[in-house]
Amino acid sequence: MQRQINRWQISLAFFCLAIFLILLMGVVWHLPYIHQLDQWGLQNIREPVTPERTWFFKNITRAGNPIWTGFIALWACFFALIFKKYDIALFVMLNVGIFGLGVMKIFKHFVNRPRPNILHLVDEGGSSFPSGHSMNAMLLYGSLIVLVYYYVKNDPIKYAFMTLLTCLIVTIPMSRVYLGVHYLSDVLAGLVLAGFLLIISKEFIFRYKPKEK
Structure with missing residues (x-):
């Protein structure tokens, strides 16, 4: 049975893309709203700097590291291939491997x-826009939310996992602003760009797959 493309989600994807383009233009052309947004982020997320908050965000940010997200993605693909769930393997590798690394690096290189x-508060090299950790968070943990929704039958367990993964998607980008290695516009751009890619890949890879009962 063919599942129809979700028009609302496609609309949401292109709304995310529009927000990304607004942020991209603002950064490239040094528009005032970017400065205002970034200052708000530094004042309301970065401050106050305390030992407790630093400990928390240093640990949270590790969940968005490329090595960690790549490790989780490889294990997810490994189990998907064992159980012959080739659409899952494609979905995870496309999002985490190609989008999370390739697309992010392209934009980082050209925006610089x-x-x-x-x-x-942590050592970090390279350029700032968009945030790779934010993209990794959305693409990996967002992919896992999609898979939990499709494949976990027990509702309490399903929604518990989805809540935990959503918390990671929110707190990992916040950690990058707090730790001083990204502006708020960087992490928002990473989230909405990754959100666009995630929704588009989900809608088309699972185009012919109904929600399993």
């Missing part, structure tokens, strides 16, 4: 935005 000129 310097990182915030403030104290960095």
